[in-house]
Amino acid sequence: LAEALAAPPEDGAPAGPGSVRVPAYPAAERAARALAHVARYAEWRRRAEERPGRVPEYEDIDEAGAAADIEVLLTAHGVAESGPGGPHAVTLSAADTQRLLARYGIAVLPALPAPDPDAAVAAAHRLGFPVALKPTAPHLRHRADLGGVRLDLGGEAELLRAYSELTELLGKPSETRLVVQSMAPRGVDTVVRAAIDPAAGAVLSFGLAGAPSLLLGDTAHCLVPATDRDAAELIRSVRTAPLLFGWRGAAPVDTGALEELLLRVSRLMDDHPEVVGADLEPVIVAQHGIHVLGASIRLAPPPPRGDPGPRSLPAY
Known part of the structure; x- marks a missing residue:
């Protein structure tokens, strides 16, 4: 930054290697933003030099x-x-x-397909209650705003009720691709x-x-x-x-x-x-x-x- 603020070459002198030009901005706000970028870059360089970081090794990687x-x-x-x-x-x-x-x-986390209510119950017993029931079709995935996920289903009755609700709300199981998944904390x-x-x-x-x-x-x-x-x-x-x-x-x-x-x-x-x-x-x-x-x-x-x-x- 000190070099950038040094005196420019004489008028008419061509800019070449080693010559320094003074940056000019049409507004003070742009100059302030440029200085902020310089300060952030200097801080990034300083942290990288003080603690360069390492790529850790994991023995369980195959x-x-x-x-x-x-x-x-x-x-x-x-x-x-x-x-x-x-x-x-x-x-x-x-x-x-x-x-x-x-x-x-x-x-x-394990998830099993649930194309019908019986398959959902069998999947839940295989994974162990409580479970979650959710759609995996691309147009429904990660759409929490639709209310299409049921959590903490602790037994068959809750699971079957949730299955009926989601089928009515979202459509046929073949279109929504419902799955039963183990619950996470x-x-x-x-x-x-x-x-x-x-x-x-x-x-x-x-x-x-x-x-x-x-x-x-x-x-x-x-x-x-x-x-x-x-x-x-x-x-x-x-x-x-x-x-x-x-x-x-x-x-x-x-x-x-x-x-x-x-x-x-x-x-x-x-x-x-x-x-x-x-x-x-x-x-x-x-x-x-x-x-x-x-x-x-x-x-x-x-x-x-x-x-x-x-x-x-x-x-x-």
């Missing part, structure tokens, strides 16, 4: 097993050539998604996503589920591979972060487990360029532990890499 699964899945689906999210990308089934995530130590609903950006490469994203991310765009992003410092900053940089840390006397949730989940998703994306998209929603962050209620993964042959990795600005 990278080779995941690579073998991905190769089999791409072959089985006949996927030949593709780009990130392109027309030839394939979205894995729930079972394949859960198996691939399990290779990276990420468990998805109460907590804060969050969203973890990862995708390939054509310019930046793999990007990890985080936000709170529902209106904060969908309506207000309150989502934070970082490049993959994420470090432990990146994960900690990611969950603290959204505007709704206070809800995770005990807002208005509420009990703080397990942000350490949430950071670990982010790092494991980052490792999956970094280890396997064939994973062009991963959506974990919702992820309930409770006082102790996290619970992934839904997940999807998209695969495609590795896209061309024109960028060797995360970018960094030069030091001046």
Whole structure:
């Protein structure tokens, strides 16, 4: 900044290497915004130098097993050539998604299809009461505003009554794709996503589920591979972060487990360029532990890499 405020070259002197120009702005407000960007960047550089962060290793990650699964899945689906999210990308089934995530130590809460009331009862007995009943059709998924989710169903009578209500409210079970799922502890609903950006490469994203991310765009992003410092900053940089840390006397949730989940998703994306998209929603962050209620993964042959990795600005 001191160099930028130094005296400019004499009038008429061409600007060349080593010469300094004074920035000029048409309004003081724009100059103030520019200085704010400089200050934020300097603070970011300072924190990165003081605590550069590291990409942690997890002994339970099965990278080779995941690579073998991905190769089999791409072959089985006949996927030949593709780009990130392109027309030839394939979205894995729930079972394949859960198996691939399990290779990276990420468990998805069990859910069983309920095409009819008898199947719902059988699924509930298999999973153990209490259970939740919810639709999984794409046009109904994550639509809490429709009231299409029934929680804490403690017995057959409650489950059958809820099944009848949802069928009347949302339509035929074949259209809504109802499932019975094990109940998770109460907590804060969050969203973890990862995708390939054509310019930046793999990007990890985080936000709170529902209106904060969908309506207000309150989502934070970082490049993959994420470090432990990146994960900690990611969950603290959204505007709704206070809800995770005990807002208005509420009990703080397990942000350490949430950071670990982010790092494991980052490792999956970094280890396997064939994973062009991963959506974990919702992820309930409770006082102790996290619970992934839904997940999807998209695969495609590795896209061309024109960028060797995360970018960094030069030091001046």
